Amino acid sequence: MSISKNIELLNNSLPKNVKLVAVSKTKPVSDILEAYNAGQRIFGENKIQEMVEKHEVLPKDIEWHMIGHLQRNKVKYMASFVTLIHGVDSFKTLKEINKQAIKNDRVLNCLLQLKIAKEDTKFGLSFNKVEDIITSEDFKQLSNVNIKGIMGMASFTDDETIIRKEFKTLTDYFNALKKHSSINFNPTIISMGMSGDYKIAIEEGSTMVRVGSAIFGTRNYK
Template sequence: MAAPAMEGAAGTALRSVLSKVQMALDRSGRSPEQVRVVAVSKTKPVSAIRQLYDAGHRVFGENYVQELLEKAPQLPADIEWHFIGNLQSNKVKALLAGVSNLDMVESVDDEKIATHLDRAVANLGRKALKVLVQVNTSGEESKHGVEPSGCVELAKHVMLGCPNLVFAGLMTIGMLDYSSTPENFKTLCKCRTEVCDALSIPEEQCELSMGMSADFEQAIEMKSTNVRVGSAIFGPREYPKKDKSK
């Protein structure tokens, strides 16, 4: 996970995050190849993403379709984009057509969106798209995701009913304050065991996307394979200020 010399605040922060990732891996006896760091660039400018790209990082995540559609064409084609936000059916075609280097959709939370993705991949002639099934492990109404009790059926639908999708694993967001409790992680691990048993696939072939800026180290120690780190790399999100004079 060694990175070349970096400049700028985002580069320095990424170096710190990668160092913490390595320490978590060491504590848990895992190897660097077992964890992917997704740099979540939500609300951040293309220049900040480019800084990390020039430093050697290649995996980035976005939460909004329109934001990704605007950024992707301005950046190199070898970036591996992850879509990690709630995806509406009417935006599937635009996302897949506009981002040829979309590597994974992490937020498949029902059969309808899986089927829409499957059809769009086929219609566009794209290679099979990797997807994760999003599980609502915290039970919060504000969270998207299938209930833990429904993860097997949704995974089965993706794997057996969507030939143009690749079932790659499970994802969770966690608690409202974006710092998951161990219970959230334990629930996702349990879901993975149930899914793998039901679909007769080895657990090492089923990814766990869990852990963000506040808890990615803990998540790695609890077997996460994909951590989504935004503010710890890019700083606080920058939303447009509302004009109070209107």
């Protein structure tokens, strides 16, 4: 099935309150353009250099989301254009994002990544650590960072019971953190769910899904 048809089917099946991030990492510009021409505007990349190169040649109304693990020393390369940074998992990274946002006269939207999977390979903060960060005086000084919500990745397993439980945990965390809303913590987004589990994620409260292979086909690893 074509990329444009996949986009159409996905958008028709998603609830109105759920945003679709088309995960375009490793995919050529031609594939992204096909999705763009089908109406998709939000694309997710996991390598900053690749995202920068694509941003330079693709339409400027695209919303670029950084969905990969973030290296602080590379924030500066995307600070002028990135729309949402998904995987923030340390206060040091937040400080660097704020620093680069100031340099570009922007407020950068971010999601804090929580660890909900049992796997050691998954990055993320504990619930208590997130609470400590967003209630700290140091966080309140980050005037050019806006935390829009949280994200998480479920375990890589075929056991839907485990996946559902982990997604439910993230939604519970989100609901518990909302009471701490502030000038730079405005939680509206729960980013969870990928090609293999986004339907479960939506049932458990996701408002943003990151879908790659179900749009573009099997990923090209590199």
